[in-house]
Amino acid sequence: MKRILTISLLSISGLAMSQQIRYAELQNGVKPKGEFSSYEAKDGSIYKVGDKLKIGIPSNGPEFAAIRTGMMNPTPLLAREAGRETEIKTFFVIGNKSTGLYVHARTKAPTGLIGYGIDLENAIERGEVKSFGMTSDEALAELKKEKDKLDLGLISKEDFEKKKAELAPKIK
Secondary structure (H helix, E strand, O other), rough: OOOHHHHHHHHHHHHHOOOEEEHHOOOOOOOOOEEEEEEEEEEEOOEEEEEEEEEOOOOOOOOOEEEEEEEOOOOEEEEEHOOOOEEEEEEEEEEEEOOOOEEEEEEEEEOOOOOEEHHHHHHHHHHOOOOOOOOOHHHHHHHHHHHHHHOOOOHHHHHHHHHHHHHHHHHH
């Protein structure tokens, strides 16, 4: 009986940690509970605990707007951290129905003991972290390359239209 109970408890705790948060689901204003092992971003990219994020460039002059460092009194991450990698340790949801719900990632700092707190969607949108997906500018550049290939007769109109349909939702 003890063995069955132990296995059941392990299964339940494993399920709680294996939950995925989805950007689309947060738009209903209902705050999910539990621990989360992955996050599906607005652009469809999936981030998991253990994944490495590459810190991009600061969007607020010499500091990052969507990335903070420190636990008790978080401060904006400074520009000198651009280009570093950081590992996702956990995801959590903050906010409420009136302010909106946001997914934050707590990460390991590449140096030192204090990690980063990252407002993921805001950081992705601002280019402060490199999304697993393409940025709007990258998608536009790729589409322009495909158009050049079409104009040069290197690809068919059908190939171009297929690529355009894939890239268009990523272009803002």
